[in-house]
Amino acid sequence: MNADAPIVIVGTGLSGYSLAKEIRKQDKDTPIVMVTADDGYSYSKPMLSTGFTKGKEADELAQASAEAMVEQLNLQLRTYTTVTGIDPDAHELVLGDERLGYSKLVLAWGADVIRLSIAGDGHERVFSINDLMDYRAFRKALKGKKRVAIMGAGLIGCEFANDLRNGDVDVDVIAPSDALMPGLLPPAAAAAVRDGLEGLGVRFHLETVVEHIANSGEGVRLTLANGEELDSDLVISAVGLRPRTELAAAAGLETQRGIVVNRALETSMPDIYALGDCAEVDGHVLLYVLPLMACARALAKTLVSERTEVKYGTMPVMVKTPCCPTAVCPPPANASGNWEVDADGQDVRALFKSESGEVLGFAVTGGYAMEKQALSKEVPPIHN
Numbered sequence: 001m002n003a004d005a006p007i008v009i010v011g012t013g014l015s016g017y018s019l020a021k022e023i024r025k026q027d028k029d030t031p032i033v034m035v036t037a038d039d040g041y042s043y044s045k046p047m048l049s050t051g052f053t054k055g056k057e058a059d060e061l062a063q064a065s066a067e068a069m070v071e072q073l074n075l076q077l078r079t080y081t082t083v084t085g086i087d088p089d090a091h092e093l094v095l096g097d098e099r100l101g102y103s104k105l106v107l108a109w110g111a112d113v114i115r116l117s118i119a120g121d122g123h124e125r126v127f128s129i130n131d132l133m134d135y136r137a138f139r140k141a142l143k144g145k146k147r148v149a150i151m152g153a154g155l156i157g158c159e160f161a162n163d164l165r166n167g168d169v170d171v172d173v174i175a176p177s178d179a180l181m182p183g184l185l186p187p188a189a190a191a192a193v194r195d196g197l198e199g200l201g202v203r204f205h206l207e208t209v210v211e212h213i214a215n216s217g218e219g220v221r222l223t224l225a226n227g228e229e230l231d232s233d234l235v236i237s238a239v240g241l242r243p244r245t246e247l248a249a250a251a252g253l254e255t256q257r258g259i260v261v262n263r264a265l266e267t268s269m270p271d272i273y274a275l276g277d278c279a280e281v282d283g284h285v286l287l288y289v290l291p292l293m294a295c296a297r298a299l300a301k302t303l304v305s306e307r308t309e310v311k312y313g314t315m316p317v318m319v320k321t322p323c324c325p326t327a328v329c330p331p332p333a334n335a336s337g338n339w340e341v342d343a344d345g346q347d348v349r350a351l352f353k354s355e356s357g358e359v360l361g362f363a364v365t366g367g368y369a370m371e372k373q374a375l376s377k378e379v380p381p382i383h384n
């Protein structure tokens with residue numbers, strides 16, 4: 001290994017850029033090379049599902065170009081460059097035919113969208129939106145069109161449904177679950193969000209799936225498993241994300257649901273770290289901004305001064321459905337207790353309480369959403 005080799009960060013999403021910024025707060029000069037498969041634009045991914053509400057085109061969501069980031073962070077940046085392998089023994093990244101040496105390597109390469117294999121010849125009109133380039137392509141395809149079918153009623157599907165309706169687009173949502181955001185919201189809160197979205201004009205087709213997508217000339221015709229047929233101009237597939245683990249696993253790094261790291265963000269191989277959507281941190285796969293920011297702060301310290309462990313506090317998630325403001329802090333997966341629900345129309349306060357009465361999680365909607373901060377103080381942090 002070459003001790004003069006740079007710190008190499010793979011990925012210029014919020015994780016990669018947050019880490020580079022945190023490093024530069026403490027150390028202006030250590031050589032850093034960033035490598036990204038995309039155009040290297042800095043942008044806030046959560047804004048992708050509020051673009052219509054805020055009237056923003058893709059270019060208006062971009063906060064800084066790759067060139068501006070190079071200048072601001074004093075680093076080298078290789079855009080449109082895909083990492084194809086890691087050679088941990090040689091301390092080298094494989095970029096196709098080329099090799100790039102590192103002193104420390106940070107994997108911040110995010111999660112892939114899950115793609116369903118659905119019969120039919122309408123796939124050109126099916127979009128997944130997981131980065132600014134996807135969003136740009138979708139906005140371009142939507143010009144002059146008015147109907148979008150969304151596959152998936154999770155957080156992202158619901159946010160896009162609200163946002164597109166705010167942009168006066170006709171929206172159908174198709175999902176196999178019987179409620180919105182299963183696994184994230186308790187039923188009463190999910191019903192409140194559904195009520196809000198239906199009030200805006202969103203049509204839900206739950207407990208069924210899309211079986212066939214046919215090109216219908218101008219748009220697509222969807223055939224659902226329940227026999228229904230829907231016509232639409234475009235389809236958004238929002239059926240989930242999967243941390244990118246394949247290249248890490250092929251290089252011998254331990255992976256489970258994500259790339260396994262401890263609280264110091266260390267993988268199972270020396271000098272290789274991971275954070276953000278690709279990482280499973282101390283058993284937690286949390287595909288949100290607050291956890292990756294906490295990781296970036298801790299990892300920057302580890303890389304430039306002393307080994308530092310991340311400490312996750314209580315991290316509520318805001319669901320960006322302005323038709324029914326919602327905040328949720330799910331209880332730990334193995335927690336035992338019950339939901340106590342106080343509901344009045346779209347105003348729902350659901351508290352997950354242990355047998356001894358301790359609040360371990362909550363979901364609040366409508367008028368109760370403003371209680372988010374106070375409730376967050378009651379819920380124990382993820383890491384004590």
Ligand code: FAD
Nearest residue numbers: 011012013014015037045046083109110276277287288289
């Ligand atoms: P990414 O942003 O996916 O970045 C991955 C980077 O790695 C990219 O630069 C990519 O090009 C690069 N890359 C991948 N593979 C390779 C390779 N082989 N070689 C080179 N480069 C590679 N979270 C919240 O907390 N609140 C919200 O309101 C919220 N809203 C969201 C709305 C939407 C529509 C979406 C999709 C997500 C939302 N999230 C939200 C989640 C949050 O945005 C993500 O957790 C976060 O942006 C992930 O950042 P990341 O840097 O880890 O990954």
